[in-house]
Amino acid sequence: MDYLVRGMSKDGFVKCVAIRSTETVRRGAEIQGTTPNATAAFGRALTAASMMGNMQKVENGSMTLQIKGGGPIGTIVCVSDAVGNVRGYVTEPKTPLAEKYPGKLDVGATVGTDGTLTVIRDLQMKEPYIGSVALASGEIADDVTAYFAQSEQTPTACALGVLVDRDKSVKVAGGYLFQLLPDAPEATISALEQGIQKAGAVTPMLDKGMSPEEILQTVCGDLGVDILEKQEVSYKCYCSRERVSAALLSLGRGELEEIIAEDKAFPVECQFCDTVYTFTPEDIREMLEKA
Numbered sequence: 001m002d003y004l005v006r007g008m009s010k011d012g013f014v015k016c017v018a019i020r021s022t023e024t025v026r027r028g029a030e031i032q033g034t035t036p037n038a039t040a041a042f043g044r045a046l047t048a049a050s051m052m053g054n055m056q057k058v059e060n061g062s063m064t065l066q067i068k069g070g071g072p073i074g075t076i077v078c079v080s081d082a083v084g085n086v087r088g089y090v091t092e093p094k095t096p097l098a099e100k101y102p103g104k105l106d107v108g109a110t111v112g113t114d115g116t117l118t119v120i121r122d123l124q125m126k127e128p129y130i131g132s133v134a135l136a137s138g139e140i141a142d143d144v145t146a147y148f149a150q151s152e153q154t155p156t157a158c159a160l161g162v163l164v165d166r167d168k169s170v171k172v173a174g175g176y177l178f179q180l181l182p183d184a185p186e187a188t189i190s191a192l193e194q195g196i197q198k199a200g201a202v203t204p205m206l207d208k209g210m211s212p213e214e215i216l217q218t219v220c221g222d223l224g225v226d227i228l229e230k231q232e233v234s235y236k237c238y239c240s241r242e243r244v245s246a247a248l249l250s251l252g253r254g255e256l257e258e259i260i261a262e263d264k265a266f267p268v269e270c271q272f273c274d275t276v277y278t279f280t281p282e283d284i285r286e287m288l289e290k291a
Contacts, residue, residue, distance in 0.1 A: 003232045004054055004084055005212045010224035013184035014192055017055060018212035019233070021047040024086060025162055025173040027235035031274050033117050034093040036074050036084070037110040039126040042093075043162035044107065045076045045142040046086050047175045049191045052144075053080025056121060064120040071112025072096060079272075085236035085239065087272040111138035117147050141175070148179065155180040155189075157196055161203030172206040176215055188223065195221035221225050237273035244268050244277045249291055250283070260284050 003021035010180035025043035028034075034042055045067055053063040059082055067076040074091030098106040113135050121129040136142045141160040148156035160175035178192060199205065199219045210218070216225050248256065248268065259266050260281045269276045279287075 001232060002234055003212065003230055004051060005216060005227050007216045007220075007225045007227045009188070009192075009220055010226060011188055013181050014178055014186045014220070014223065015181060016176065016178045016216050016220070016225065017051045017099045018174070018215045019051055019084075019204070020172075020174045020212055021050060021233070022170060022173045022206075024050065024233065024235045025145070025170070026170045028086075028088060029170055031235075031272075032090055032093045034090065035095050035097070036168050037094050037098055037105050037107065037192060038090055038095040039164050039168070039170060040162045041073055041095075041104045041107045041110045041140065042076055042078075042088065042090050043170060043173045044160040044175070045078045046088055046160065046235070047160050047162070047173055048140060048144050048177075049078035049080040050084040050086045050120070051083060051175065051177050053086065054084035054231060056082060056123070057082065061124050062122045064118075064122075066118040066120070067111060067135070067140065067143070068115040069112030069116075069135050070114035071110050071138060072098075073110050073112075076111070081238075084233040086198075087235060089271045107140065108138035111135070111140065113138045117143045119147060119151070133152060140207070143266055144177075155184075157192070159196075159202035161181070161206055163203050163207055172203070173204055174202055174206045174212065174215070176219060178219065191221065191223045192219075194222065195219045205236075237270060237275070238240045239270040239275055241277050244270070245279075245287055247289065248279065249287060253288060256284050256288060265266045 006017045029039040049065040061082045065078045072095040078088035080086045085150040098109040100106045141158045144158040146156045157178040162173040163171040165171040266279045268281040
């Protein structure tokens with residue numbers, strides 16, 4: 001079971017969230033058919049999107065994370081609901097193997113650094129909030145940290161980890177986000193920095209079987225942490241035949257009449273999941289009549 005926990009440091013100056021996203025990343029990788037480097041990059045983005053979506057706390061809101069770095073993976077798009085359930089896709093899932101050293105996948109080389117990280121927040125208002133920053137490293141956690149610092153003026157520490165096993169399956173995945181609240185004293189900042197350094201990389205913590213609660217407690221260290229909420233999350237797509245029908249109609253009458261003229265079934269596969277919706281010429285004719 002994947003889940004995330006939200007917490008607050010005992011002194012009330014640090015809010016935090018940690019997640020175990022192993023099954024979510026496994027499902028996303030299975031749907032997209034990713035090679036190991038793409039799995040690691042896509043998995044980190046799904047993990048970050050889940051935490052960021054949950055942190056919004058806007059009922060029926062959503063958060064889209066788009067990463068376009070000019071690397072072999074092309075564009076990564078992940079969408080989270082207000083709970084933290086996510087879905088996503090990559091434009092080039094079959095990326096070549098790139099390693100920093102044997103056994104360590106080079107996610108930065110897969111994503112690239114010549115591009116942007118964009119966050120689109122649907123807060124159920126007239127217009128969505130859109131923030132965009134230049135990619136810092138392509139490692140995704142660094143880029144999320146830079147996004148919060150530059151676009152939302154919030155000092156943030158982000159760590160993301162996806163461990164791809166020798167058989168190319170996802171062994172573990174997860175991460176954390178720590179954010180300083182306004183007027184945090186130097187003692188709090190220093191204690192958090194020391195806690196992050198002492199805890200080390202997040203992937204070994206996940207690989208040891210540490211829970212999200214234990215990860216927050218470890219990183220907070222001397223600050224201490226109060227766990228405020230625990231929330232199950234998963235890979236979840238909201239596609240439906242009605243939504244796909246609406247997308248088809250947007251192609252325009254001319255193109256749809258060409259599809260009808262071919263007189264054969266027209267399959268449409270959801271880019272976020274492996275569901276295929278099949279429309280007969282009669283289905284499309286009926287849609288046009290209703291429109």
